[in-house]
Amino acid sequence: MPDAETRSVADEAGTLVPTPPEEWEADVVLRDGSVAHLRPIRPADADALRRFHNAQSAESIYLRFFAPLKELSDRDVHRFTHVDHHDRVALVATVGADIIGVGRYDRLGGSTSAEVAFNISDRFQGRGIGSVLLEHLAAIARELGIEKFTAEVLPQNRKMLMVFKDAGYEVTHRVEDGVVELSFAIEPTEHSKAVALSREHRAESRSMHTILFPERVALVGASRREGSVGALVLANILRSGYQGELVAIHPEVDELQGVPAYRSVEEAPGPIDLAVVVVPADQVQGVVRDCGRAGVKALLVLSSGFAEAGEEGTRLQEQLRREVRLAGMRLVGPNSFGLINTHPDVRLNASLAPMVPPPGRLGLFAQSGALGIAVLASAARRGLGISVFASAGNRADVSGNDLMQYWIDDEDTHTVGLYLESMGNPRKFSRIARQLAMVKPVVVVSSGVSSFAAPPGHRTRRTQVPPQAFDALLRQAGVIRVENIHQLFDVAQLTLHQPLPAGQRVAIVGNSDALGSISASACLSWGLDVTHGPVSLLPQASADEFASALEAAFADPNVDSVVAGFIPPLMTLDEDLTAAVRAVVARHQKPCVATFLGMRGVEGGLSYEEADGTDRIVPSYTMPEDGIRALNAVTRYAQWRARDRGAPVVPAGIDRLRVEAFIDRVLADSPDGRALTRDEAAELLEGYGIRLWPAAAVGSADEAVAAAERLTYPVILKSTSPVVRHQPGIAGLRSDLGDAEAVRDAYESLSQRLGALGDGTFVVQRMAVPGVSCVLTAQEDPLFGPVVSFSVAGPPTELLDDVAHRIPPLTDVDVRDLISGVKAAPLLAGHRGAAPVHRAALRDLVARLSVLADDHPELASVELNPVNAWTGGVDTLGAEVVVRPALLRQDPGRRRMT
Incomplete structure (x- = not known):
């Protein structure tokens, strides 16, 4: 984030005062559903702060200051309203022109610890203001390199003790001289994140x-x-x-x-x-x-x-x-x-x-x-x-x-x-x-x-x-x-009135060959399995015969859902038939979709009551395709709901602070952002456990040979010209070069063949073992935030747009779905006798990239290309990274209304 101390304005006395980043301001929904505005304190808040203090009860003043401080002195007011927004940060919660809460921290010396304190208006206590202030202060402190909060609270100040206890952090405390001394690390935990989301949910609900x-x-x-x-x-x-x-x-x-x-x-x-x-x-x-x-x-x-x-x-x-x-x-x-x-x-x-x-x-x-x-x-x-x-x-x-x-x-x-x-x-x-x-x-x-x-x-x-x-x-x-x-x-109408299907196996029953054929074709086109039927009765079949056929379908253990279609011979829906359908469906906990000519919706006599008293209706559709499309959608939803949600990915060996410092250095030198060099990209990726294979840029055959000697044989020589890389049919690479003569010949051959297209830009890199070449990208989008994408390199990516996407934070299930979500995924499993790739290593690389992108909105784009996935692991052979000033994310990790 930008250094708050580099920007300043003059206060009423003409003193330059640092101004904080705009993203520190936020509107928040409180516990009772009302709205408050959070912002950094300002020197102009002096009078409002005095009014806030004077309106407080003697008890609240004592609990905050450990003394009966009836009025704030001019010195106190100046100290409270003039902060540097770095080592000393203060936020106020306001409604209209009134301050209703104050939260602040003061860094202890030059350490990574800070003392935090809160003061909430008597009239607004119990609305969760202290919790919101703590949440926002902790997020700001983390951005500024603070790792731990400490606080001193009187034992009788139970409300403030509960604010710390209920925040979801691991709080340690001890009592000394009649004061409770608290301390806790402010790095978010799964518990603290869940607490914050639960509070947001309750407030907005x-x-x-x-x-x-x-x-x-x-x-x-x-x-x-x-x-x-x-x-x-x-x-x-x-x-x-x-x-x-x-x-x-x-x-x-x-x-x-x-x-x-x-x-x-x-x-x-x-x-x-x-x-x-x-x-x-x-x-x-x-x-x-x-x-x-x-x-x-x-x-x-x-x-x-x-x-x-x-x-x-x-x-x-x-x-x-x-x-x-x-x-x-x-x-x-x-x-x-x-x-x-x-x-x-x-x-x-x-x-x-x-x-x-x-x-x-x-x-x-x-x-x-x-x-x-x-x-x-x-x-x-x-x-x-x-x-x-x-x-x-x-x-x-x-x-x-x-x-x-x-x-x-x-x-x-x-x-x-x-x-x-x-x-x-x-x-x-x-x-x-x-x-x-x-x-x-x-x-x-x-x-x-x-x-x-x-x-x-x-x-x-x-x-x-x-x-x-x-x-x-x-x-x-x-x-x-x-x-x-x-x-x-x-x-x-299906989800409201029928149970969710247990699987994708479907039975088809009707009194029309045409309806049965249409229904079966629709099921197959949507990926549903027809395991019973189509059963087509005669058009003149009685209600009892229709009921028997339906009963057999529902009773089949290989059936999860039933599709019923009926064309009345006289273009009217017989009450005996509807009664039979109701009776059969009511006996089974399997969904049924129906096509009864002349009916659409959930009216018309197809309602029934289950044994437990639940009211149900057999939904009717104008044509079978409509009902089967709906049934497919609900089946996929039921499968999603039944599956394991997975656990958030937390790769080991991540140094977030190191990468933050690196990005800050880049933006300090290039405030508008820029593309990183290969060596810079390697340094950044290493902070998240992603090793970029070394490569040497060369401008002559002699340089190519020298680089190959350093990297060890066999090597590859490839052009880095964008024109060559993205033009089908132009070979800009020579591989499996085992000695100096081969490298020299390859350099001269490529230089002559590519001419101006090659732009004289070549790199030498140690040759990877045979595998499947993949592309992993992470892009910071103005609307979505980070988006992670995966594809198999070459025509699947460049011509067929066979790319899968996911939005971090990801779970291990999300990572598996991302990799298997491309049509070219069978290549990873060992296509036509090839050895399958190391899926676990590929999943680990995706997880690391997703966490990197989620942690650092300054990363405008990260492309790992190519990633060589093979039976023994994954090798990241190339990377392009662009850094720019961070966009304000719509869902920044602390409660705020957009």
Whole structure:
């Protein structure tokens, strides 16, 4: 990271004061779901710090300073507000203009230890502010070379003792002179990481619960004018039977549609949990300030005219975002289609949809209003009930990530459907989606992940990686990706109403040869195994005959799922048949998908109750291919859910600090970054246990011979010209050179043959044993962060784009999947009699590269090419590394809202 002391500004007295990096600032969600802003302390905070201290109780002051310090002296205030942001760092948590918490550390001498202390406002204690401050201070301290925190705490200060105890670090303590002395290493452990993620989850889930379960709602912009948005939304809330207290905000009337009206939110009886805003865009900022003064917890802004409308709208949206977070609130929107919660304790339709699907177990998230209409309409046509629907609009604050945090623990939601038009934080999405997918299916429709595909108004970054990287991210997370809304509901109606399949073996039963043939072909095309049937009864077969055939299919131990197809002879669905199907399916814990002509969805008499009382429905599809596509997607999800998640890769022999120091030296000499020389690349890679084979650049035949003598024979001679390396059919390499004469002849031959193409650039390298040449890369992407890729070198990479991708941090299972994820993977297993490569060594190399990329965002790109994988190990023969100033990652490893 940049040296904070190289930048400074003058304070009120004209003294130069260092300024900290911008990335130290962050908005965070607290334990109660409210929002606070974390930032480094400033000299201008003197008055705010005095107000903070003066508002504290005598007990809190004593616990912090070990003395009854009634007022802070000018000297104390100056010392507390003037820090160097290196050896002395202080962060403040603020809401509005008020400081609500202070955390600081002071390095002990010139050591790698620092003493840490906290002071939390009495009014805000119990909201997790101390834990957040500790988390951020520890991350900053690690970046600045501090390895251990110490603290002195009075024994009666139980809250602060719990902050340290519950942080997940290995804390040692002793009592001396009536004071508890604590110390702990601040390098993250798996436990401390899990603690931080758990706290983030609880806080963000709580903030969404406040939004979705409001006890008091204020509609700002309610209107008397028929057909207006304000009148429509008010009518929708009333029609839904909202169970809480509703007030309208209108400047002129005292009542609207039987709802009491007030001139402002401040005048309304409080507290207000959710303010639904439908005023014009240029009036929203005033509403936000009114809501902030009234203590409103969250805003739902349906108003349009923000970033989707152009430059001025973008400015208004950024102001809205800043004002909302400054006031400690959450924001859904702007340009949102609205929120719906069908829970019987809420029954809130705060949206533009006059009619909503019935209550159910499907959670839905969509970003734009138009797609919100389509999603709700499609669910209603299918007879699928919803639990929660949310539209984030321009996604200035609340996103799909927040809703997923809530759905992880929501017992009323059994399947989650997301329609994503853009993604602002894929890394965070990946880890939250993975946690959610472990307990319930997540079905995603996504039209793109970069700013090229993002709708106007969505804040995102351009990605430089191929679309396959996004596909890999979803697969890693266990997400079911589909192409459109129809497929989303095809999958949802199966996951909601049938058990997950235990495997990919399928039985096919029907009364039509054509349907049976179509079904079997569809199964084979999706990689499902047809192990029973197709069984085709006569079109005139009775319900009992159909039931017997179904029973045989379900009872077959070699069957995991059943596909049923039925064409009624009179184009009507016979009740006897549906009763027979219900009875058979109810007796077995295997999923069934059906094609009954004239039916689609989960209505029409195919519902049944299992022995344990669980309500089920046999989902019906217009054509077998639709149901089998859904069945395949759910089968793959079930396999992902059942498999071992793996353990995070932690290669031995890594020297992170050494590599950090090396990168800092490079950027000190080249602030804009540059490509490393081969020797520099070797030094950097060695810090992570990756040995780059030596090679000597030569400019003459004599130099080539001398290099070969140093490296020992046999050697290779190759051109390093990019033109030669990437042009098919141009041989720029001579191998198996066993003596000086062979090296000299090869040099002269290549020089003459390549001419200007060779550019006179050659290297000599010891010859590796025969193996499979591979390419490993790590790229720091503005949107995704680090992306690790693997491929087999040559045509599979250069012509067929046969490249697999994964997003760190990786588990050992991820590493295995990455290597086996390319179509050319059989070459690694010993193709046509060749010896198989050393998989363990190749996995170790991938793991080291992934950890290197995850640890150092300054590494713009690392390419290991070629990597020779052979039966005895792997040899890294070439490497190209580019270093540049680090991009601010969207998910930096400490809690922050994006």
